[in-house]
Amino acid sequence: xxxxxxIILLALPMELMGQGRITxxxxxxxxxxxFSAAENLKITGKIESQLGMVDxxxxxxxxxxxxxxxxxxxxxxxxxxxxFVAITGGYQYRLESGSDNSHRAIQQISFLQRKGTYQMxxxxxxxxxxxxxxxxxxxxxxxxxxxxxxEGQSLDPGxxxxxxxxxxxxxxxxxxxxxxxxxxxxxxxxSKGKQKFQAGIDYRTDRFFDAAFRQRTWFKFxxxxxx
Amino acid sequence: xVWRIVCIFFVWIPIAxxxxxxxxxxxxxxxxxxxxxxxxxxxxxxxxxxxxxxFREETSGKSSYEAKFNWEEADYSVEFxxxxxxxxxxxxxxxxxxxxxxxxxxxxxxxxxYRKWRIExxxxxxxxxxxxxxxxxxxxxxxxxxxxxxxxxxxxxxxGKNLWEGTxxxxxxxxxxxxxxxxxADNLFF
Numbered sequence: 001x002x003x004x005x006x007i008i009l010l011a012l013p014m015e016l017m018g019q020g021r022i023t024x025x026x027x028x029x030x031x032x033x034x035f036s037a038a039e040n041l042k043i044t045g046k047i048e049s050q051l052g053m054v055d056x057x058x059x060x061x062x063x064x065x066x067x068x069x070x071x072x073x074x075x076x077x078x079x080x081x082x083x084f085v086a087i088t089g090g091y092q093y094r095l096e097s098g099s100d101n102s103h104r105a106i107q108q109i110s111f112l113q114r115k116g117t118y119q120m121x122x123x124x125x126x127x128x129x130x131x132x133x134x135x136x137x138x139x140x141x142x143x144x145x146x147x148x149x150x151e152g153q154s155l156d157p158g159x160x161x162x163x164x165x166x167x168x169x170x171x172x173x174x175x176x177x178x179x180x181x182x183x184x185x186x187x188x189x190x191s192k193g194k195q196k197f198q199a200g201i202d203y204r205t206d207r208f209f210d211a212a213f214r215q216r217t218w219f220k221f222x223x224x225x226x227x
Numbered sequence: 228x229v230w231r232i233v234c235i236f237f238v239w240i241p242i243a244x245x246x247x248x249x250x251x252x253x254x255x256x257x258x259x260x261x262x263x264x265x266x267x268x269x270x271x272x273x274x275x276x277x278x279x280x281x282f283r284e285e286t287s288g289k290s291s292y293e294a295k296f297n298w299e300e301a302d303y304s305v306e307f308x309x310x311x312x313x314x315x316x317x318x319x320x321x322x323x324x325x326x327x328x329x330x331x332x333x334x335x336x337x338x339x340x341y342r343k344w345r346i347e348x349x350x351x352x353x354x355x356x357x358x359x360x361x362x363x364x365x366x367x368x369x370x371x372x373x374x375x376x377x378x379x380x381x382x383x384x385x386x387g388k389n390l391w392e393g394t395x396x397x398x399x400x401x402x403x404x405x406x407x408x409x410x411x412a413d414n415l416f417f
Binding site: 031032034044045046074075076082084086102108110112114119121123145147151152153155156157158159165188190194196198215222224226 | 250253254282295344347349372381383389390409411412413414415416417
């Protein structure tokens with residue numbers, strides 16, 4: 001089962017490279033650390049980086065080169081209203097190649113549903129991005145995720161799981177709106193000590209109503225640690 | 228110097244994290260890996276049942292095998308020790324399936340102890356000797372059988388807002404309870 005999931009995840013970017021008008025592929029490592037600061041209060045820090053490997057515009061040769069696209073440093077403070085619902089506020093500082101670095105304020109509410117043999121998560125998020133010389137960009141995002149254990153009826157330490165998520169994002173900047181979608185499929189492992197390792201494909205599409213429809217595919221791999 | 232700090236940080240975190248947790252694990256196994264005695268007992272007691280899923284369970288140093296299947300339109304879970312001796316039978320129930328008197332007692336307990344509560348899962352548990360458990364399934368014979376209810380519920384009370392697993396006697400009186408720790412789901416939210 002795990003082999004089949006790997007084959008699908010690794011074959012997907014190759015299939016996608018053949019389509020679309022603007023396409024890219026790269027690596028997307030991330031590290032996340034969460035811990036409780038007080039009862040029902042949780043601090044989470046995260047670093048994620050996008051490292052491009054190939055860009056391709058339709059009907060042109062693929063441009064293979066390694067480049068740093070962006071690195072995000074994020075910090076969140078969240079309050080659990082109960083074991084299933086949390087409200088969170090956060091800040092992000094982005095280092096971006098070829099553009100000015102930016103600041104982002106983030107607000108979210110999240111819901112966890114336990115569904116017998118799998119769990120489903122809903123995240124509603126708003127954010128505002130501030131960059132020099134640019135008008136503020138406002139976004140509204142909804143992410144739904146499903147985490148399915150692959151070795152039993154519940155996810156226990158030492159076991160693998162599959163996670164699939166989709167997130168449509170609506171953005172508004174200077175009266176112009178945009179739409180983006182992020183589809184993620186990954187194989188994960190819950191290890192001892194409340195840590196998860198995940199690797200999979202993050203497939204992003206945007207500029208749907210534009211001549212330059214864009215799809216970006218990242219091989220995303222991460223270490224998620226809760227202390 | 229900076230690299231040394233980074234290295235210490237990355238080496239220390241996994242070590243610190245590994246030391247904290249009690250290991251509880253349930254994972255799927257093939258039917259042939261389950262003890263022969265367990266498979267034979269299941270064949271004798273539940274004739275005509277459909278496909279069985281076998282699991283190995285390791286909880287706080289105790290290991291067991293568990294057979295899960297659907298029989299006569301109900302979800303069953305039968306637990307065996309490592310030698311294959313049956314330990315208990317659990318049947319999933321809906322709130323509406325319970326007797327009125329049992330529901331009233333449970334409701335009274337929840338209303339008294341929680342401002343807000345919600346039942347997530349109910350399992351009727353039968354324990355007894357292998358012969359008595361087989362008679363229970365074959366002949367509805369309750370002699371030598373101890374019946375209890377394992378109820379997973381969410382409750383908001385003086386001891387916080389938690390997900391609980393409570394064990395209740397056959398009349399709906401609490402025997403004991405423990406908080407269910409939900410595995411970390413931060414990877415789904417950030």
